[in-house]
Amino acid sequence: MIAALGPIIEDEDADVVLRCQRGETDAFEVLVERHQKRMLNIAYRMLGDYEEACDVAQEAFLSAYRSIRSFRRQAKFSTWLYGIVLNHSKNRLKQIAGRSRHETRSIDDPIELKNGSVSRQVADCGESAADELEKQEMEKAVQRCIDALEGEYREVLVLRDIQGFSYEEIGVMLKLPEGTVKSRLFRARAVLKDRLVEVLGDRL
Amino acid sequence: MTCKDVEILLAALAEGVLSDQENHAIESHLRSCASCRKALADLRKTGETVKGLGQVDPPPWLKTRVMARVREEAEQKGFLRKFFYPLHIKVPIQALATVLIAVVAWNVYKTGEPEYKQIVPPAAVQEEQRVKTSGESPNIEKPAPETKRETASKTGISEQRDFAPPAPRREGQTELPKTVIPERAKADEAASVATPGTPGTAAVPVKDGEAVGGVSAVGPSEKKEAMPYPSGQPKQKTRDAAAGAYAAKKQAAPAAAPPALSKAGQAGTAPEMTLRVGNAGEASDVIENEVKRLGGRISEKQTSENRIILTARIGMDRVEALRTKIRSMGDVRESFPDTMRSGAGGDIIRIEIRQD
Numbered sequence: 001m002i003a004a005l006g007p008i009i010e011d012e013d014a015d016v017v018l019r020c021q022r023g024e025t026d027a028f029e030v031l032v033e034r035h036q037k038r039m040l041n042i043a044y045r046m047l048g049d050y051e052e053a054c055d056v057a058q059e060a061f062l063s064a065y066r067s068i069r070s071f072r073r074q075a076k077f078s079t080w081l082y083g084i085v086l087n088h089s090k091n092r093l094k095q096i097a098g099r100s101r102h103e104t105r106s107i108d109d110p111i112e113l114k115n116g117s118v119s120r121q122v123a124d125c126g127e128s129a130a131d132e133l134e135k136q137e138m139e140k141a142v143q144r145c146i147d148a149l150e151g152e153y154r155e156v157l158v159l160r161d162i163q164g165f166s167y168e169e170i171g172v173m174l175k176l177p178e179g180t181v182k183s184r185l186f187r188a189r190a191v192l193k194d195r196l197v198e199v200l201g202d203r204l
Numbered sequence: 205m206t207c208k209d210v211e212i213l214l215a216a217l218a219e220g221v222l223s224d225q226e227n228h229a230i231e232s233h234l235r236s237c238a239s240c241r242k243a244l245a246d247l248r249k250t251g252e253t254v255k256g257l258g259q260v261d262p263p264p265w266l267k268t269r270v271m272a273r274v275r276e277e278a279e280q281k282g283f284l285r286k287f288f289y290p291l292h293i294k295v296p297i298q299a300l301a302t303v304l305i306a307v308v309a310w311n312v313y314k315t316g317e318p319e320y321k322q323i324v325p326p327a328a329v330q331e332e333q334r335v336k337t338s339g340e341s342p343n344i345e346k347p348a349p350e351t352k353r354e355t356a357s358k359t360g361i362s363e364q365r366d367f368a369p370p371a372p373r374r375e376g377q378t379e380l381p382k383t384v385i386p387e388r389a390k391a392d393e394a395a396s397v398a399t400p401g402t403p404g405t406a407a408v409p410v411k412d413g414e415a416v417g418g419v420s421a422v423g424p425s426e427k428k429e430a431m432p433y434p435s436g437q438p439k440q441k442t443r444d445a446a447a448g449a450y451a452a453k454k455q456a457a458p459a460a461a462p463p464a465l466s467k468a469g470q471a472g473t474a475p476e477m478t479l480r481v482g483n484a485g486e487a488s489d490v491i492e493n494e495v496k497r498l499g500g501r502i503s504e505k506q507t508s509e510n511r512i513i514l515t516a517r518i519g520m521d522r523v524e525a526l527r528t529k530i531r532s533m534g535d536v537r538e539s540f541p542d543t544m545r546s547g548a549g550g551d552i553i554r555i556e557i558r559q560d
Contacts, residue, residue, distance in 0.1 A: 023278075025274060025275055025278045028271070028274055029267070029271050032266075032267050032270050032271065033267060036262045036266055036267055036270075037259065037261065037262055039262075040260060040261075040262045040266070041259050041260055044260050045257070050260060053260070054262070054263060054266055057262070057266060058266060058269055058270050058273075061270045061274075062270065062273055062274065062277070065274045065277070066277070138253075139257055139258065142253055142254065142257060143257070146254075157254070161251060161254045161255060162254055162255070162257060182216070182219070182221065185215070186212070186215035186216050186219075187215070189215040189247060189250060189251065190211065190212070190214070190215050190247070192250055192254070193243070193246045193247045193250040196246070196249075196250050196253065197246050204246060204249045204250065204253065
């Protein structure tokens with residue numbers, strides 16, 4: 001599944017992007033069609049909420065359209081585009097964090113601990129639960145653990161381990177040197193492992 | 205190597221980014237440490253779990269909504285780009301506004317100029333006049349009316365030129381040296397020749413025939429020939445010519461243009477002002493009142509169909525105030541000599557009021 005989403009070798013979007021830059025509005029539809037799934041998935045893994053992710057993806061596409069004339073082909077268009085959705089996601093996270101401070105907390109919200117936060121909701125341990133249901137619960141739990149990661153760990157983990165981008169691409173998107181991307185990623189994996197062990201125990 | 209050191213390196217192990225030395229150290233540690241072996245196992249499982257996370261599919265409305273907003277924005281942008289694009293339009297609009305303001309301001313200033321002059325109290329004008337005349341250089345005064353005339357309308361200038369030449373011709377009744385005839389007068393002469401002849405002008409058939417084509421067709425030689433006409437002949441023709449209309453009027457009323465006045469500008473002649481207004485009678489009353497107000501008097505008043513000629517006697521120091529007043533009343537042509545002629549009751553000024 002991930003293999004299909006591996007790094008794109010050449011910029012297949014170049015022609016369509018050029019048409020957009022010349023003012024062909026319809027050409028942008030091609031780009032939306034091509035990239036909407038990945039855009040949505042990046043936003044979804046960053047935010048952990050489907051509705052929010054759809055909203056953010058939409059905003060990211062719009063802001064890409066507005067600034068497409070300033071795209072100078074120094075990177076692949078997709079890398080540039082995913083950088084935009086990543087920034088929108090991070091901004092949305094800040095907004096949500098600001099909002100949640102004023103809202104009552106759900107009993108399912110992660111508990112803040114000294115060494116980080118842990119999801120309070122524990123997967124159903126019932127042996128009789130269907131595999132599919134268990135898988136869904138498992139995914140929810142993993143997503144909660146990802147959500148609990150600090151922003152800078154979360155983005156590298158999402159981009160590398162979930163979306164499968166190369167270190168180089170991630171470096172371009174985050175405007176970070178590759179070395180920094182790697183060290184953050186290793187740290188993110190270690191933290192996530194601890195969380196998952198804590199939450200899932202033997203089921204990991 | 206402690207468990208803490210190993211834990212940090214474990215995540216990098218799978219990436220293959222560690223040196224051989226580090227790899228060896230980790231392997232030897234793992235053989236002896238069960239907790240680190242579990243940590244590595246958990247890390248691998250975590251990786252698998254994360255990679256196994258499913259993908260979500262975009263809702264069908266996502267693309268539709270994005271494109272709807274993109275198209276909406278494209279239309280707006282196209283409109284806005286035309287009118288408000290920062291670099292291409294804003295600056296020109298500002299520049300245009302600046303130019304417009306400058307033009308309006310200039311027009312307001314120009315149209316308001318006569319009023320400003322009126323606003324200046326007569327005393328101040330007199331004071332200014334006194335300062336000028338006390339220098340005992342009457343020539344200083346001359347540029348003022350001259351300049352005024354220059355700024356007047358084109359017709360004003362041409363008429364002024366027409367104004368002077370006919371008199372000497374009438375006086376001399378002889379051929380004039382062509383060098384002293386102004387350019388314009390030459391043209392008028394030529395124009396009059398070009399005009400289709402009236403019964404009275406049949407005496408000069410050659411010129412009429414040649415010059416019918418227009419003024420521009422009249423060569424220098426013809427002009428030369430046109431000059432020696434007996435005085436009566438050109439007078440008659442000039443009256444018929446449109447270009448010489450003003451001169452014709454002048455000649456039609458000889459009383460209005462005595463030879464002395466035609467020599468305006470020469471020392472010892474009376475200054476003269478010609479005012480063109482809509483209502484000559486009304487203007488005459490205003491000027492008469494103004495003369496009285498300034499301590500002068502009207503010594504003579506000639507009234508004919510469309511003109512009134514006033515001869516005013518007024519103190520030398522009040523002349524400027526009177527001139528200012530008359531200038532404000534309508535289109536004025538002035539002819540002031542270098543030295544003003546002083547009569548018994550002060551300076552004599554001839555004011556001709558023409559009704560258009």
